[in-house]
Amino acid sequence: MPAKKKESADSAVATAPRLAVRKTYKLFIGGAFPRSESGRTYVVADSKGQFVANAAQASRKDARDAVLAARAAFGKWSGATAYNKGQVIYRVAEMLEGRRDEFTALEVPASEVDEAIDRLVWYAGWTDKLAQVVGGANPVAGPYFNISSPEPSGVVAVVAPSQPTLLGLVSVIAPAMATGNTVIVITDAPRVAITLAEVLATSDVPGGVVNILTGSAAEVAPWLASHSDVNGLDLTGVADTKLALELEQAAAETLKRVRRPAAGLDWTADPGLAPMTAYLETKTVWHPKGL
Amino acid sequence: MTATISPLSEVTRSDAALRTFLHGLPGVDRVGADARAAGLGTRSIKTTAKAWAIDLAIRMVDLTTLEGSDTPGKVRALCAKARQPDPGDPACPSVAAICVYPSMVPTAAEALRGSGIHLASVATAFPSGQAPLKVKLDDTRAAVAAGADEIDMVISRGAFLSGRYLEVFEEITAIKEACGKAHLKVILETGELVTYDNVRRASWLAMLAGGDFIKTSTGKVAPAATLPVTLIMLEAVRDFLDTTGRKVGVKPAGGIRTTKDAIKYLVMVNEIAGDGWLDPDWFRFGASTLLNDLLMQRTKLATGHYSGPDYFTLD
Amino acid sequence: MSAFEYAPAPESRSIVKLQPSYGLFIDGEFTDGAGSFKTISPASEEVLAEIAEASTADVDRAVKAARRAYTDVWGSMPGRERAKYLFRIARIIAERSRELAVLESLNNGKPIKESRDVDVPLAAAHFFYYAGWADKLPYAGFGADPRPLGVAGQVIPWNFPLLMLAWKIAPALAAGNTVVLKPAETTPLTALLFAEICQQADLPPGVVNIVTGAGETGAALVNHPDVDKVAFTGSTEVGRIIARAVAGTNKKVTLELGGKAANIVFDDAAIDQAVEGIVNGIFFNQGHVCCAGSRLLVQESVADQLLESLKRRMATLRVGDPLDKNTDVGAINSAEQLSRIKALAEIGSAEGAERWSPACELPERGFWFAPTIFTGVSQAHRIAREEIFGPVLSVLTFRTPGEAIEKANNTPYGLSAGIWSEKGSRILAVADQLRAGVVWANTFNKFDPTSPFGGYKESGYGREGGRHGLEAYLAG
Incomplete structure (x- = not known):
């Protein structure tokens, strides 16, 4: 290409106002970012009511795909060493720290980003301590070695709270992840959630460990609540008591572990063990002791 | 019987083959075996079953004296007791055998003549077995020559524990040959073998080498016979019969003092090896004080009231 | 006799x-x-x-x-x-x-x-x-x-x-x-x-x-x-x-x-104790046990030997008067439960599994069911999936540890499981992968106040x- 022509083209670009490259907000399933199989989107506006994106609107089939991805990821993630899980979650904190501006640009307060990062660090440190805190040897009355240890329940479906967006998401995802569960999150904060998905996707989190469905909890959550291959249901983000009741009743059919934290949660307070123990099973192993 | 043993004849060709075979036997979980033995120990044997069991137990006793202080007088008294355990009741059966040291065999042979009671002699440098093979063979031949029709040999526990299985095997086969027509009981001395895995392996080793009986203990080492060890040995003879077609007897010895204990053993024989072993030809008790307790309980059942030691002979 | x-x-x-x-x-x-x-x-x-x-x-x-x-x-x-x-x-x-x-x-x-x-x-x-x-x-x-x-x-x-x-x-x-x-x-x-x-x-x-x-x-x-x-x-x-x-x-x-526990017997198991564990696992309390080892998964290489031992052992079980101190297997708790057990056992036979019970005389009055095993059972059989809650064992086989784990976990239940092997590392690896609240290795149906139980x-x-x-x- 002749050098002269290139120069003139460059100068033309420099003078025109630059058009930003927008991000397409898709779903996050199995480590990939697919569109909704339904082809549906919904309009996302900023706080001033300005259009900012057409977010993917998840359907029941997306939920089904997310369960498949979460189940497929469960074996390896639950079997990963606690040290490894801690490192991965710490890596998420590192990546989030590096991308903090992306979140403040999405109107997430800086203090909330700090809190979210610190919360990830907190859970990263829990992975290899929880078994010692909630498990242990049992002094049975006989010649047996007997030990109880926590294990993940399996696939956990979570309705994330609407507010705070980032801290809310991190607060429901991290404890389930830290305990070795794989997670499907339903959220109505697509921009923050998918930006967080990008953080996860670049943080050594294996595909399928966290899956994010943007859209309507009322539409998608019932499919997860009644899905036989889902083991836990976190209703933290369900404000509608009628929907919460329906979801809980649906979950009863397969005896899912259901978590319904009391309303008015202080998101900056120490979460305690409850978010982690909600999706833990206790396995007790016996073995004789004899020469 | 050689033909029926053939499925296992290969395994004794070399030390390596023997080791591979013995270590390939299923393991024994100690806690599980103990629990099984204890469970059988809770069987409640009453009335007619108890009477039957007591008489059988008496018929299974190898009435034993194995002391440095044994004399012909002591042995003659024991033989008299063996013939007629309860002088007050001629219906009381006599015991299976008398068991003595080789030096006492001539006396015992004389005292038991015509009674049908077997005469067992310990041999092979009992109880330690720590003597040259030649001495052990001589010991055995002498006892047989003097009239013993059963030989209770000890295995070389040192050789066994250091893994020289072929040496133990060859020693047993040599003794077996020296026994001639006498039956060979092989004492494993399970108290020194310690683990149940060892008990199982030693049981198979003794059976492969031609032992007619496997016996728990010399009585000189604690623990002597226990229920779980006998359980392992009963499983061994049961499985050996299944595998080879040859039936081997079992003799717990030492520490069995009460009727209650003896009945627990009989229950175990019944439920582990099966009632084919409920016979003095296939199961014996090596004991001395047991006999009087059996007699006391026998009287209690017959009369309905408890008896006392002064009513039974002390020999 | x-x-x-x-x-x-x-x-x-x-x-x-x-x-x-x-x-x-x-x-x-x-x-x-x-x-x-x-x-x-x-x-x-x-x-x-x-x-x-x-x-x-x-x-x-x-x-x-x-x-x-x-x-x-x-x-x-x-x-x-x-x-x-x-x-x-x-x-x-x-x-x-x-x-x-x-x-x-x-x-x-x-x-x-x-x-x-x-x-x-x-x-x-x-x-x-x-x-x-x-x-x-x-x-x-x-x-x-x-x-x-x-x-x-x-x-x-x-x-x-x-x-x-x-x-x-x-x-x-x-x-x-x-x-x-x-x-x-x-x-x-x-x-x-x-x-x-x-x-x-x-x-x-x-x-x-x-x-x-x-x-x-x-x-x-x-x-x-x-x-x-x-x-x-x-x-x-x-x-x-x-x-x-x-x-x-x-x-x-x-x-x-409920439960439908797998009791997994590997070829290196202590066979005699495994047989006891199987018997205890399914015939303890007439099998009216939520954590009963109702599915026996036995490695094919020892299946015949194990089943022979199991049958011999079952022949010594004493079924009868619950108040007799020598009774091993008592009465089924109710007419209703008995009919449920009978119905599922019939289904087992109808589905082609081979049924076996030792000869045992059952009392005339009361509710009784002889200890029973079904061999030739596959995961597709109802008797391998549904809780029978009675003295009925379904026997399945496997070839590799992976297959055993997969079959053991292939149930909506997850209360208990058993492992029989003399190899420590295998026990620990299998115990890790079984999705059950209580795993008994080389033992079964053990309970203790200090030991958490649940599914x-x-x-x-x-x-x-x-x-x-x-x-x-x-x-x-």
Whole structure:
């Protein structure tokens, strides 16, 4: 290409106002970012009511795909060493720290980003301590070695709270992840959630460990609540008591572990063990002791 | 019987083959075996079953004296007791055998003549077995020559524990040959073998080498016979019969003092090896004080009231 | 026939003084119920007593009594005082153990050797264990000042009547709750004797209330608005109904439900002990055990040998009079349960599995089912999937550890599992991968008050026993 022509083209670009490259907000399933199989989107506006994106609107089939991805990821993630899980979650904190501006640009307060990062660090440190805190040897009355240890329940479906967006998401995802569960999150904060998905996707989190469905909890959550291959249901983000009741009743059919934290949660307070123990099973192993 | 043993004849060709075979036997979980033995120990044997069991137990006793202080007088008294355990009741059966040291065999042979009671002699440098093979063979031949029709040999526990299985095997086969027509009981001395895995392996080793009986203990080492060890040995003879077609007897010895204990053993024989072993030809008790307790309980059942030691002979 | 025929050795019934009728135990007194029903001995179908049937109003009375006792006495009583009541109860259970064992065997049909050596001693041990927790709750790891929940509504099954009562009541009381407990319809008697034990222990009225009845009584209790905590042990079917019923309420729930445990035997197992474990796993308590090892998964290379040993062992099982001290397998608890077992066994045969039972004479009266195994079973058979809750074992085979694990986990249940191998690393790896709340390696059906028990998946949630068992009865 002749050098002269290139120069003139460059100068033309420099003078025109630059058009930003927008991000397409898709779903996050199995480590990939697919569109909704339904082809549906919904309009996302900023706080001033300005259009900012057409977010993917998840359907029941997306939920089904997310369960498949979460189940497929469960074996390896639950079997990963606690040290490894801690490192991965710490890596998420590192990546989030590096991308903090992306979140403040999405109107997430800086203090909330700090809190979210610190919360990830907190859970990263829990992975290899929880078994010692909630498990242990049992002094049975006989010649047996007997030990109880926590294990993940399996696939956990979570309705994330609407507010705070980032801290809310991190607060429901991290404890389930830290305990070795794989997670499907339903959220109505697509921009923050998918930006967080990008953080996860670049943080050594294996595909399928966290899956994010943007859209309507009322539409998608019932499919997860009644899905036989889902083991836990976190209703933290369900404000509608009628929907919460329906979801809980649906979950009863397969005896899912259901978590319904009391309303008015202080998101900056120490979460305690409850978010982690909600999706833990206790396995007790016996073995004789004899020469 | 050689033909029926053939499925296992290969395994004794070399030390390596023997080791591979013995270590390939299923393991024994100690806690599980103990629990099984204890469970059988809770069987409640009453009335007619108890009477039957007591008489059988008496018929299974190898009435034993194995002391440095044994004399012909002591042995003659024991033989008299063996013939007629309860002088007050001629219906009381006599015991299976008398068991003595080789030096006492001539006396015992004389005292038991015509009674049908077997005469067992310990041999092979009992109880330690720590003597040259030649001495052990001589010991055995002498006892047989003097009239013993059963030989209770000890295995070389040192050789066994250091893994020289072929040496133990060859020693047993040599003794077996020296026994001639006498039956060979092989004492494993399970108290020194310690683990149940060892008990199982030693049981198979003794059976492969031609032992007619496997016996728990010399009585000189604690623990002597226990229920779980006998359980392992009963499983061994049961499985050996299944595998080879040859039936081997079992003799717990030492520490069995009460009727209650003896009945627990009989229950175990019944439920582990099966009632084919409920016979003095296939199961014996090596004991001395047991006999009087059996007699006391026998009287209690017959009369309905408890008896006392002064009513039974002390020999 | 064996040469050694064990003569009958029945435990005497005279230690039990049965009353012609029993009321409801509410507020420390026996009171009349709205209706009544008869309770029988499943071994003879003999009527043992008339039992009051609690109506919704009776349940309400009991809950009110429990609430009063909680508010006025028990909830605020210092832990060390609660502890002493529980220690007392533990001691009285031990003192009256013979009586409890005979009564349990009479009403349930289980062999006296099991009620005597397992149920009753474990029940006493459970109270003894939780008694010690009552004044140590801040050390249990559920917060610095854990509080009781209030009134616990507890519904228990008929397979271990007294033991399940202990599993429910001991931790509840230790944590400072009061309880209303409904024993199973067919096995109310030891719970009523326990009520008498509470009186002997001077337990304050209303702390323990026993309401007898059937499913409707249980539903009234579970649905009562003033119950703070629901604890249920029983079928997964009823567990679902309860989970649904308490949805949207603030009731805390624990559910211990069904199971279809795999008992996995590897080719290097200690065969004789494995056979014992299989027998204990499925024939203990007539197989009326939620954690029963009802699916035997045996490695193909030892399957023939193992089955031969298993059959030989089964031939020595003594089926009959529960009160005979030599009985190994007693009566099926009810006509209803017997017909369910028979129906599933018929299905097993119809589906082509090969059925085998040892020769054994079953009594004419009462409810009986011979120990049975089905070989040639595959995962697709209903007898490999559905809980039979009887002395029926389904035998499947596998070739590799991976296949064993996959088959073991291929069930909606996840209560228990067994592993038999002499290789430590294999046991630990398999135990890691089994999705079950209790894994018995080289043993089976072992229970201890210190050891948490409970399921994964549709076997329920929450744990009973140990420190973990307190969580269900505390608000952090």
